[in-house]
Amino acid sequence: MKNFFDNVPRYLEEAAWLDGRSKLRALAEIVLPVARNGIGVVAGLSFLAAWAEVLMMIILIDSQDLKTVPLAFYETLRTQGGYTEVQYGLVAAMGVLYAVPVMIIFLATRRMMVRGLIASSRGL
Amino acid sequence: MARVAYDDVSKRFPTQDRPAVDRLTLDVANGEFLVLLGPSGCGKTTALRMLAGLEYPDSGDILIDGRSVVRLEPKDRDVALVFQSYALYPHMSVRDNIQYPLRVRKLTAAERLTKVDRVADLLGIRQLLPRRPAQLSGGEQQRVALARAIVREPRVFLMDEPLSNLDAKLRTHTRTELKALQKQLGVTTIFVTHDQAEAMTMGDRIAVLDAGKLQQLGTPDNVYQRPANLFVAPFIGSPPMNIVDASRDGEALVLTGGWRVEAPRGIAGSDGIKVGLRPEAIDLERAPASGAQPAEVLVSEPLGSEVIVNVMLGDVLLKVRTGPDVRPDPGTPVFLRARPDGVRVFDASSGAALN
Incomplete structure (x- = not known):
């Protein structure tokens, strides 16, 4: 994230100051939009990491109502894995539902993600 | 405004x-x-x-x-x-x-x-x-x-x-x-x-x-x-001003290579001076004349509307600006004459202009 901001040339911000903007508004109107690809990448990857997080959730969550989707997978497989056959149809359906939000987020931020990832590999 | x-x-x-x-x-x-x-x-x-x-x-x-x-x-x-x-x-x-x-x-x-x-x-x-x-x-x-x-x-x-x-x-x-x-x-x-x-x-x-x-x-x-001063002189102008070590001898300045030029009025001091000559402040003559300094052409650089003739005065390289039809071959002997109003004198240690 810091790299994306570092890659926004300082003179763009200075140009905005000289055009009459305060430092805060120059940040909002010039620096943030120019760094938006980077912000998109970081937002997308952070969401994915949180969405797929299992270990911390097992440790921290004990209320049935609060359990996250990966925990539901875990519960389903654990209770079914002993003596009965695993219902692969159910697991597959859960997999699809699990992927839907990720796909929505990706489609919404796709352009930023692609540009941002390219930029992060070669500089802005 | x-x-x-x-x-x-x-x-x-x-x-x-x-x-x-x-x-x-x-x-x-x-x-x-x-x-x-x-x-x-x-x-x-x-x-x-x-x-x-x-x-x-x-x-x-x-x-x-x-x-x-x-x-x-x-x-x-x-x-x-x-x-x-x-x-x-x-x-x-x-x-x-x-x-x-x-x-x-x-x-x-x-x-x-x-x-x-x-x-x-x-x-x-x-x-x-x-x-x-x-x-x-x-x-x-x-x-x-x-x-x-x-x-x-x-x-x-x-x-x-x-x-x-x-x-x-x-x-x-x-x-x-x-x-x-x-x-x-x-x-x-x-x-x-x-x-x-x-x-x-x-x-x-x-x-x-x-x-x-x-x-x-x-x-x-x-x-x-x-x-x-001696920073500004060679920094402005292309080709830059020729700067040559010199000493005072009565009414004349003696440049490296023994070239005597008339000293501008009001120059104090005698030692540790340098003379600056713009490329266009030097006239180049093909025949010997009294007061003209003999030198040898190193190379001529034609630029279309003018020619920059590089001349060796002893071991000092001088650049002289001439008209487009003057382009002497390397090794040609030439004779230099400084235009009196083009002679700039500088203090060698402080670099400041003296005239």
Whole structure:
């Protein structure tokens, strides 16, 4: 994230100051939009990491109502894995539902993600 | 339009052991085109950035129209800066780039439209308005940056080497245009460059800086004809002024190689002097004549309208500017004569001009 901001040339911000903007508004109107690809990448990857997080959730969550989707997978497989056959149809359906939000987020931020990832590999 | 004054301004960056700008005092008249000229690292950009409010001076004062601006934020100074890299906002169209300062000043959409269109016509960039900066060539970006500075009608234009990213042909063309535009608009302009030809052609006056210090301030003619010291003399002019060690002998100066030239009036001191001769201050003759110094041609460099003849005077190389039809072959003996009004004398130790 810091790299994306570092890659926004300082003179763009200075140009905005000289055009009459305060430092805060120059940040909002010039620096943030120019760094938006980077912000998109970081937002997308952070969401994915949180969405797929299992270990911390097992440790921290004990209320049935609060359990996250990966925990539901875990519960389903654990209770079914002993003596009965695993219902692969159910697991597959859960997999699809699990992927839907990720796909929505990706489609919404796709352009930023692609540009941002390219930029992060070669500089802005 | 405004007057600008630097009053004893100094600035040192913490990582450097000498000041970037050292006690700079400078007045810029209303409507003047002043060029800050110097090699890289001489402090010219720092001086400009202090006026813009992007750097703070350690001491001294900077005034616009008699009012100190050093405590003002950049946004409150009403100066426009054209950056070397143009600093166009990449996420905005050309039109949005140009009208950004107007939007900041809360002009109505109709007012913005009129002003942007007028400036776009002035600079011939109307057809570029819908495009993004990334779709423009270097020259077009330069015009857009200029348009963004002009549209807000600032008190002072600051330009930080705005032509250095253009190719040679476009640079010469833009130089002419920019000078004409500045005269037309009449806005006080401070222009930073390391290119002496730019400084000579564009400036009403030139301020030559080196190592943070103002070396000379004067009109292009003045700086060219009467350089104040041994830094300015070879820095201005192409090819540069010939500088030769010399000593005093009565009414004459004896240059390296035994060349005697008439000493200009009022030169004190006799030892430790250097003589400066512009390439056009030396006449080249093919036949021996009394008072002419024999020398040998090293090589001739024809430039179309003129020829630069390189001549060896003992072990010193002199450059002599001659007409297009004079191009002696290497090894040809020639005879040099210095024009009396073209002889500049400098103190070798302090570097200061003595006449």
